[in-house]
Amino acid sequence: DQQVKQNSPSLSVQEGRISILNCDYTNSMFDYFLWYKKYPAEGPTFLISISSIKDKNEDGRFTVFLNKSAKHLSLHIVPSQPGDSAVYFCAASDIYGGATNKLIFGTGTLLAVQP
Amino acid sequence: EPEVTQTPSHQVTQMGQEVILRCVPISNHLYFYWYRQILGQKVEFLVSFYNNEISEKSEIFDDQFSVERPDGSNFTLKIRSTKLEDSAMYFCASGYRGGDTEAFFGQGTRLTVV
Numbered sequence: 001d002q003q004v005k006q007n008s009p010s011l012s013v014q015e016g017r018i019s020i021l022n023c024d025y026t027n028s029m030f031d032y033f034l035w036y037k038k039y040p041a042e043g044p045t046f047l048i049s050i051s052s053i054k055d056k057n058e059d060g061r062f063t064v065f066l067n068k069s070a071k072h073l074s075l076h077i078v079p080s081q082p083g084d085s086a087v088y089f090c091a092a093s094d095i096y097g098g099a100t101n102k103l104i105f106g107t108g109t110l111l112a113v114q115p
Numbered sequence: 116e117p118e119v120t121q122t123p124s125h126q127v128t129q130m131g132q133e134v135i136l137r138c139v140p141i142s143n144h145l146y147f148y149w150y151r152q153i154l155g156q157k158v159e160f161l162v163s164f165y166n167n168e169i170s171e172k173s174e175i176f177d178d179q180f181s182v183e184r185p186d187g188s189n190f191t192l193k194i195r196s197t198k199l200e201d202s203a204m205y206f207c208a209s210g211y212r213g214g215d216t217e218a219f220f221g222q223g224t225r226l227t228v229v
Contacts, residue, residue, distance in 0.1 A: 034217055043119070043206050043220035044158065089158065101210070102148065102171055103218060105158040 003027045004092050006106035014114050019077040021109050023090030026071065030092040034103065035064060035075045038087045047088075048075070080113045087111075117141045119221035121207050127227045128197055136192045136224045138207030147190045148208040148218060149182065151175070158206065164190065197228045 005024045013019045031052040036044035050057040050064045050073070057064050063076045077084055087110050091103040120139045128134050140147050149161040162172040164182055181193045194201055204225050208218040
């Protein structure tokens with residue numbers, strides 16, 4: 001039951017360039033989306049989120065875009081830095097219809113930023 | 116900066132033994148969660164806890180699992196009789212409210228069942 005999908009297991013980008021990580025979802029009840037970053041042996045760290053009433057949210061180098069009709073969101077990192085190298089998880093939640101805002105995670109994309 | 120802390124960082128246990136994983140959520144948070152990640156797989160929701168009771172649990176969270184907030188600061192996950200397939204990273208998370216806000220995760224406990 002893959003309600004949240006990240007179809008690219010890995011991505012390699014040159015330092016200074018843009019990194020684009022993609023995520024698709026199937027459950028139309030999802031109304032809140034988040035991106036987490038994870039280093040080995042650490043827990044996920046929150047990066048940025050977006051509500052379904054918006055189509056874009058920006059925070060510094062990170063921008064998340066949401067296309068509800070396509071059930072697709074993406075995370076843009078610009079410029080990419082070597083310290084951004086990590087696994088990025090897309091997560092979704094049904095905050096208004098669900099009992100709690102549990103997160104449904106994608107499988108993650110390993111981003112490698114080459115110096 | 117406040118953070119969620121988990122102990123131990125690594126637990127090795129014999130199959131059939133009971134284990135308790137411990138978490139100290141961020142102090143003013145009201146919603147508490149356990150997630151797990153089996154090696155090579157995605158992070159999966161186990162259970163959420165609010166107002167001193169379970170508010171939602173996944174199908175993974177069967178009768179072998181229980182959670183407790185015994186003293187208002189700690190939040191524990193107990194597995195009564197561990198199985199080999201319980202081997203995973205277990206993450207505790209907490210959030211201030213249940214709406215449009217992020218959950219903060221601990222660094223995880225690696226449980227190895229042998």
